Amino acid sequence: MNNEVYNFYKSIGNAGYKFYQDCVAGFTFIGGTVSSFVHGMRYPKKIRWKETLYYMDNCGSDALPIIITVGFLVGFVLAMQGVVQLEKLGAKLMVMDLVVLSIFKELGPITAAIVATGRAGSAFAAEIGTMKVTEEVDAMNVMGFELGRFLIVPKIIAMIVVMPILTIFANIAAICGGILVNFQMGISIPESLCKVFSVLTFSDYMQSVVKSIVFGVIIASVGCMRGLETEKDSQSVGRSTTSAVVTSIFILAVADTILTLIFCMFQMSD
Secondary structure: OHHHHHHHHHHHHHHHHHHHHHHHHHHHHHHHHHHHHHHHHHOHHHOOHHHHHHHHHHHOHHHHHHHHHHHHHHHHHHHHHHHHHHHHHOOHHHHHHHHHHHHHHHHHHHHHHHHHHHHHHHHHHHHHHHHHHOOHHHHHHHOOOOHHHHHHHHHHHHHHHHHHHHHHHHHHHHHHHHHHHHHHOOOOHHHHHHHHHHHOOHHHHHHHHHHHHHHHHHHHHHHHHHHHOOOOOHHHHHHHHHHHHHHHHHHHHHHHHHHHHHHHHHHHHO
16 A cells, blocks of 8 residues: 555656656747747748748648638537527527637637647657657757757748638638528528628637637647657657647647637726
């Protein structure tokens, strides 16, 4: 029994120490990345724009089909559930209000971010992790290349540009799913569109865009950080990829909560 209690407290201590190490490594990585990003903004010609465009294409246009499909299904299911519940209250016409506000303020950005995490975040971690296994990262360090400017900044810029676009497409697809449900319930498409434009405000749209930009930075940063933490064996690449996805989703949830609280405080003050 004593050994079991000891092992229990030991596992808690090890988990706490690992969390502390992750926090220290995270803040160190953030500092270096911010420095490299600011340097890149001051000297745009030094940014690897060719690689940036490649990541924009890889993480943007290639992800559109799955983003649109998932967004449409989320909007469709949300509208179906809304119809079932609101019809009991005689408020069936409020379905589009529910869909528009829920999608633009919450579900659209987080849905696009989760899909992008599975595609882009894991790809970044696997790419940099493979470079560490093949000692390409060590060679870059020996030659004096700045890893932040060469490996991280292009990915972050690509995600900052791509994520709002993916989120907008996800939002539009979700609205189309809600309109389809309304059409099945006997509400015409023009009437549903008028409802969308009457409910949606510029602040709701900007809230969706701001969240998507923050999520893009998180996905790219966590993917690169986990990739750089990869050890020099093939199994570590898989662990880094998995860790990048899990860590990104956790931080996305925390960031989404914080941003939602901030936006709610601003709306309450208005």
